[in-house]
Amino acid sequence: MVEQTSLQPGALRSGISAVVPAAGVGRRMQAHCPKQYLTLAGKTLLQHTVERLLAHPTISSVVIAISANDGYFAQTGLGEHADVQVVTGGLTRATSVQAGLAAVTTQWVMVHDAARPCVTHADIDALIAHAQSHQDGALLAAPVRDTMKRANDDGQVAHTVEREALWHALTPQMFLTQTLKRALEIAGDQVTDEASAIEAIGGHPILVPASASNIKVTHPEDQWLAAFYLSQQEGQA
Numbered sequence: 001m002v003e004q005t006s007l008q009p010g011a012l013r014s015g016i017s018a019v020v021p022a023a024g025v026g027r028r029m030q031a032h033c034p035k036q037y038l039t040l041a042g043k044t045l046l047q048h049t050v051e052r053l054l055a056h057p058t059i060s061s062v063v064i065a066i067s068a069n070d071g072y073f074a075q076t077g078l079g080e081h082a083d084v085q086v087v088t089g090g091l092t093r094a095t096s097v098q099a100g101l102a103a104v105t106t107q108w109v110m111v112h113d114a115a116r117p118c119v120t121h122a123d124i125d126a127l128i129a130h131a132q133s134h135q136d137g138a139l140l141a142a143p144v145r146d147t148m149k150r151a152n153d154d155g156q157v158a159h160t161v162e163r164e165a166l167w168h169a170l171t172p173q174m175f176l177t178q179t180l181k182r183a184l185e186i187a188g189d190q191v192t193d194e195a196s197a198i199e200a201i202g203g204h205p206i207l208v209p210a211s212a213s214n215i216k217v218t219h220p221e222d223q224w225l226a227a228f229y230l231s232q233q234e235g236q237a
Helices: 045-054 093-101 121-131 177-187 194-200 220-236
Strands: 013-022 059-066 084-088 106-111 138-143 148-151 157-161 167-176 206-209
Touching: 013 045, 013 093, 045 059, 059 093, 059 106, 084 093, 093 106, 093 177, 106 121, 106 177, 121 138, 121 167, 121 206, 167 177, 167 194, 177 194
Parallel strands: 013 059, 013 106, 059 084, 138 206
Antiparallel strands: 106 167, 138 167, 148 157
């Protein structure tokens, strides 16, 4: 369990903000632009993601971390939204998240991947309920269902990994803002998600089962699956 960080009176206001690191280039997509700017149904992935977060009644603001030489963000119009703040991100996810956290003024913060446009409000509700009842925070996750293999240096199977109790870490991930700031300062910029930073300072975040639709657009075929989920969700709405 992480030791609670003492807050100065008035240092942070009540509420929840979201940080969206969007400074990456997404090389695995083999696209003409960073993957967060690929379009689905007339909007970029980043627009879908940020609008989904802002539509949740408990999220008061979104901080987006973009690269210093981003030539696409201005075209999204997101910077004109009253509840959106834009900061300059870094070369790694951790440094981009730290840049976003520096602009957060709420007690709680969730961090969400720019390329996860299909997260549901029901999953966000569950995440908030679990995170706020556990001082080490929480993250959306999915249990591993397939048989897992560990490879050797030659690309051959070294052994089978027991899948019981293994989970895929998803986002959003939600923590006390001060705690996450301190964890990232201690863990350094090589952690690949925020829960890893909390673990590095002795925390044990809660795993919150998430919908299968909460996919991350990483490879070209993911784009079409995300479009399908978005159309299904819009139809249900």
